[in-house]
Amino acid sequence: MEKWKKILADAVCDPTELAEYFHLPPEDLHKVNAVFPCRIPRTMLKKIQSPGDPIFRQCVPDPAELTDSSELMNDPLGEIRFKKSEAIVQKYPDRCLFLVSGECAMYCRFCTRKRKFRQPFIITQQDIDEGLDYIANHKELRDVLISGGDPLLLDDDQIEYILQGICQNDHIKIIRIGSRAPAVLPERVTPKLIKVLKKYHPLYMNIHFNHPAELDGTVCKALRRLADAGIVLGSQTVLLKGVNDDPEVMRQLMWKLLENRVRPYYIFQCDLIYGTSHFRTPLQTGIEIVKALRGWSSGMANAHFVIDLPGGGGKVPIAPDYLIERCGKYRKYRNYCNEEYLYCDIDPA
Ligand SMILES: *Cc1c(COP(=O)(O)O)cnc(C)c1O
Ligand code: SF4
Numbered sequence: 001m002e003k004w005k006k007i008l009a010d011a012v013c014d015p016t017e018l019a020e021y022f023h024l025p026p027e028d029l030h031k032v033n034a035v036f037p038c039r040i041p042r043t044m045l046k047k048i049q050s051p052g053d054p055i056f057r058q059c060v061p062d063p064a065e066l067t068d069s070s071e072l073m074n075d076p077l078g079e080i081r082f083k084k085s086e087a088i089v090q091k092y093p094d095r096c097l098f099l100v101s102g103e104c105a106m107y108c109r110f111c112t113r114k115r116k117f118r119q120p121f122i123i124t125q126q127d128i129d130e131g132l133d134y135i136a137n138h139k140e141l142r143d144v145l146i147s148g149g150d151p152l153l154l155d156d157d158q159i160e161y162i163l164q165g166i167c168q169n170d171h172i173k174i175i176r177i178g179s180r181a182p183a184v185l186p187e188r189v190t191p192k193l194i195k196v197l198k199k200y201h202p203l204y205m206n207i208h209f210n211h212p213a214e215l216d217g218t219v220c221k222a223l224r225r226l227a228d229a230g231i232v233l234g235s236q237t238v239l240l241k242g243v244n245d246d247p248e249v250m251r252q253l254m255w256k257l258l259e260n261r262v263r264p265y266y267i268f269q270c271d272l273i274y275g276t277s278h279f280r281t282p283l284q285t286g287i288e289i290v291k292a293l294r295g296w297s298s299g300m301a302n303a304h305f306v307i308d309l310p311g312g313g314g315k316v317p318i319a320p321d322y323l324i325e326r327c328g329k330y331r332k333y334r335n336y337c338n339e340e341y342l343y344c345d346i347d348p349a
Contacts, residue, residue, distance in 0.1 A: 004187040008105060008153075012040045018060060022051045032061035036275055037117050039107045044184055047213060054211040054243040057279075059106055064278035077112060077271065078312020087123055087131035091312055095143035098131050099123065100162055103153040105185035110240055110279045112271045112308075113149070120149065132165040135172065145176040152181035152188050156196050163200040175200055178236070180208040183215075186222035198229040206234040206265055210244050212252040220260050227261040234265035237303065239286050240279045241270075247292035254293065254301035264303035269318070272310055283307075283318060291320045295336025 001009075012018055015029035018038065029038075040059045048056045082091040090096035102120035104111075111117070135144055144166050151159065166172055177197075181188040182205075197203060205226060209215070215223075227233055235257050237244065244250055254264045269286055270279050286305045293302050306315040324332040324340060331343045 002190065004185055004190070007041050007043055007185060007187055010042060011105070012042060012045060013038060015061065021045070022056075022060070024051070028063045029061050032063060032065050035118070036061065036065055036109070036114055037107060039104070041105055041185055043187075043218075044106055047216065052242075053213075054249075055213060057240070057242050058108055058110070058210060060109070062109060062278060065109065065275040068274050068277050077308055077310070081312050085130045085134050086127040088134045090138075090141075091314055094140060095145060096135070096138075096141055098135070098144050098146050098162070098166075099148055100128060100131070100146055100151050100158075101148035101153050103148070104150045105153060105181055105188070108180075110238060110270055110273075110276045112273055114273055114275055123149075128162060128165075132162075135166060136169055139171045141169075141171060142173045143176065144172055145178060147178040150179050150181050151177055152179045152185075152193070156190075156192055159193070160196045160199075163196070163203075167200055174202045174204060176204040176206060178206045178208070182207050182222045182226065183209050183219055186219045189222035189225050191225075194225055194229045197226075197231060201230060202232070203230075204232045204234065206236050207262060208236050208238075209253065209257060209262075210237055210240060211249065212256045215256050215260060223260045223262060233262040235262050235303070236266045236268065237264070238268045238270055238279075239281055239289070239305075241281050243279075245281045245285050245289075247289050250289045251293060251297060251301070254297065254303065258298070258300055264301060266315075267303045267305045269305070269307040271308055286318060287320050290318075291336070294320070 015033040015038065016026050018024070019026035019029050038059065038061050044055065044059060079089050082089050084090050084096070087099045088096055089099065100123055102116060102122055107117050135141060146162065163175065166175055223233065237253065239245060244253060257264055267286065267289070269283065270276060270281065290302070290305045305318050307318060308315050322333045324334055329345045329347070331345060333341055333343060335341060
């Protein structure tokens with residue numbers, strides 16, 4: 001068995017074991033686990049320095065998950081509404097999601113797909129083939145985003161089958177993979193996987209990272225392998241209370257990503273999903289983070305801060321407002337250090 005499969009098979013899913021490990025009341029963990037199960041690779045467990053730290057909060061069940069308010073929905077992103085076939089979600093004109101795996105290496109406590117932890121959805125060969133048919137028949141698509149679950153939890157030959165199937169279409173110009181495996185199960189990035197991936201350029205990969213402590217030596221090595229194979233790496237980060245709701249933590253994360261050849265892409269406002277309200281931050285927190293990055297750090301370290309709108313409205317960027325006032329053709333702006341400057345526009349044609 002490959003090493004990553006052993007690590008996965010050996011992941012901690014038993015609340016009793018977790019309670020003993022952290023000296024927590026087992027009843028609490030059992031109660032949460034009955035609704036939202038846990039799964040933590042031991043390699044991740046070892047990265048936790050003390051209960052309540054940023055990695056702990058992301059993966060250890062919290063009784064707060066069961067005391068949630070009613071505004072939170074089960075399908076906040078309207079993915080059911082935009083489902084085109086079992087494995088395809090299309091809500092934008094030129095790109096779609098292809099959900100190829102229901103499994104994840106670690107169950108993130110804030111996950112949008114949390115409702116599926118108890119019964120991870122099963123993607124069958126027929127679902128994959130129907131998805132490939134959809135892609136073949138929709139010539140308006142230029143970009144397929146392979147997601148899940150985590151697509152990298154599939155076997156190498158399944159991944160190859162999917163990539164090859166997508167690549168057959170002349171109208172598909174780029175392929176993207178969204179994964180958290182390089183961060184939580186870096187052993188998955190084997191030379192054999194790399195050999196498969198590098199055949200399907202232009203290939204982009206967006207990797208989910210939330211805290212600088214996630215980037216240890218093994219993770220950085222996996223990133224180097226991916227980047228060396230010519231895969232363009234981006235990051236996605238979820239803004240989480242008690243994990244990264246702090247401009248200094250975010251700045252460190254963005255810099256560490258850049259140093260490892262990952263270009264920050266999105267920072268997401270935490271979705272309105274049942275069982276995650278203890279992670280939510282006011283929009284102002286994200287705006288302050290964006291303000292603290294813009295100008296103070298390289299433009300490359302600036303991810304787009306977005307809300308994935310409830311009801312399936314898609315992603316909208318949330319940006320600080322730098323405009324102070326307008327007067328005729330003149331605009332008065334403040335810059336990153338709060339100084340005021342005048343700009344003269346021209347009349348619209
Ligand atoms: C996020 C998302 C995409 C990709 O959006 P980009 O802004 O191009 O990264 C595509 N489809 C769906 C349904 C999405 O949620
Ligand atoms: S890796 Fe992504 S999809 Fe999987 S549990 Fe974590 S947040 Fe959810």
